[in-house]
Amino acid sequence: MSVVRAEISTCYTLSQRNESINDNGCSVSFDKSLCWLKADYGAQVERLCPFTYCPTVLGCEQVASKLLYSHMVTRVCGLTGEWQDSNYSQCITVVDQFPHCIQGFCRVCPDLLRDLVISVSLTLSVVSVALLVAAILLFSVFDSIQEWICKTILWFVIYFQVASVMWMLIEGAYLYSRFTIFAMRHNDAPWSLYTLCGWGVPLIVVIFWTIVHEYKSRQQNSFCWVPYAQGSHLWILAGTMGFALIMNFIFLLGIVIILVQKLRTENSAESKKIWRTIKATMLLVPLLGISNIPLFYEPERPSDVYMLGSAILQHSQGIFIAVLYCFLNSEIQNAVKRQLSKVPIEFFKPRQRFETERTYVPENRNMTKHGMPMEELECVKGNPQESTVNEVCKIFTI
Template sequence: MDAALLHSLLEVNCSLALAEELLLDGWGPPLDPEGPYSYCNTTLDQIGTCWPRSAAGALVERPCPEYFNGVKYNTTRNAYRECLENGTWASKINYSQCEPILDDKQRKYDLHYRVALVVNYLGHCVSVAALVAAFLLFLALRSIRCLRNVIHWNLITTFILRNVMWFLLQLIDHEVHESNEVWCRCITTIFNYFVVTNFFWMFVEGCYLHTAIVMTYSTERLRKWLFLFIGWCIPCPIIIAWAISKLYYENEQCWFGKEPGDLVDYIYQGPIILVLLINFIFLFNIVRILMTKLRASTTSETIQYRKAVKATLVLLPLLGITYMLFFVNPGEDDLSQIVFIYFNSFLQSFQGFFVSVFYCFFNGEVRSAVRKRWHRWQDHHSLRVPVARAMSIPTSPTRISFHSIKQTAAV
């Protein structure tokens, strides 16, 4: 092959070293320049591998990159790409044989990341199981379907959907991530939408308590549609604006991940931070009212208010801290980074479990309704005699729901 012709075919970003290598090796079969689809032109992929002019239908191999993202790779292995019959390169490139060469420190971090990934999968599985159980309880127990529990139900629903989308994100391999497929971008967009709805429904939780306690507004006059609009509808334009910005300014890598200095992700992260700050203000006012005006009161309603605040005080910092960790630099020392990896993995993955426990399984109304439903089922099947029912111990007042604002009617 003529050297001048080969050089003219190589793109600017492909090195002369490749051209010399091809010439020395006498590379490639003779190509028919008259054929409409006889070859694929030289091209450079996103990783930086130069794919030379190749015959249509050929499976081309190139050495793995020496360095990628600061990691050294074994160049004795090869990557593979097919030149299609129509004279275009296949979008999918097989880099599966390329393995990193790790030093002792990198091996240690790789081990911790693998363990953290197991923690993530375990936490999300436990969370999904608990969330689905809580969702089904709220669905089955119609007697407790007041506005407060409807809010809990919607919060749990957002966590179920978010966790499902998280599992779908884990199915995206590196090649799809790099090729930036449309369906991959859609999954990332839907996942981020449910992330935003998580925090907006937590905001609805705080707004409900603040309205009932601080503003002393009758909860019976609150409208369910307003909270549904805040929790489900307001995040829509936020995510749409983010998706449009990603499409025009950062249309790469399935829109997942954030490089230092990129501001597009703050389109949806900003509102999340805002509602977190507002929720902290709500809780500050709620605690202030309870400590001053309601301290001496021992009414059942006051006790229920206090329990509701306790649950929210536990959950809101939990949800807020886990998100704020993404903005915190864990430090340069090894211990800080390892602690950050495990702490963040645990809190992120078990969020749904904690939500289910505090808003459903520890909810006195739910437990009371389940107990009554169980007693009714036993009576119906003649498994519980009337004498035993009469001698049963009544429910203790101390087991009232964390969130019971008003006593719900019995089943």
């Protein structure tokens, strides 16, 4: 609230309380700047100048402390009970000499916190305007650039999906080779061929699909190839991935047959053999991606259950493999336990108190009831007085 409004409020409050009338002098009066309270006949009343100093301005704090009570407004109550004109000459002198120290002239007194907030707000406003302009340019002027960015991201998503299925096929082929006659060979696996097939074949397939989809399909003029999962050319991707999964299913059947034949030669119980076969099969299903085969049949109106199951099966293979082949593996669990057992925890155990005592005896070096040879050191754990001869241990020889 400004000084003038505060003075108006004071005079109004006094008038409402019927305290503004003075029978022995001047009554409460407002001179458009200050509210003058009751005064006796002939009295001279002083008030502070109706403005506020800015002490945060350099040098104004000294000016305020020096002139605050020396330069004031005066007004005299006449003998007739009427107020004379207010004398603001001293206040006008302050305004003329130090206008930069008056809040009315410097607008608002400097405030470091307010200046910081204004600076940060201005910076954020500039950044917001820059981002808005960039968004307008990106989404309005350069529509083609935006579309090609979207197509590039979609292309990589499709490529990595095909590559993941191709690597599942390589895993199945390598695992099957370890169970068959190839396991008898001592040469290393063709890792360079595996790498070429794992990354090269998906690249060729996706590039071929991209050319057909971009120039021959009905969705060639659609934004970001949406919907890309339509059209007969989709079988370029689906056929490759389906062939890989079917081959993995064949590899799985071959591995299960080999396991069953091996278990028949063992002398264990039949139920135990069946359980081991089922367990081995279930472990291989997520590794070889067999769980993705049902996803190739998509109903015309897929339900929420189908969409949820599809999302879980497509994107949870890594979690299944980590849980089955890492976290539930007894060898890995034992290795982790061994590493944890090596963690030094002696620091947290309570330390035992040891005391040593050296006894000197004559040079005859014979054990007596008064002591022991000086070459031997008696190690006493706990209270030395409770030790016996059997508790003596020879540590070093002087």
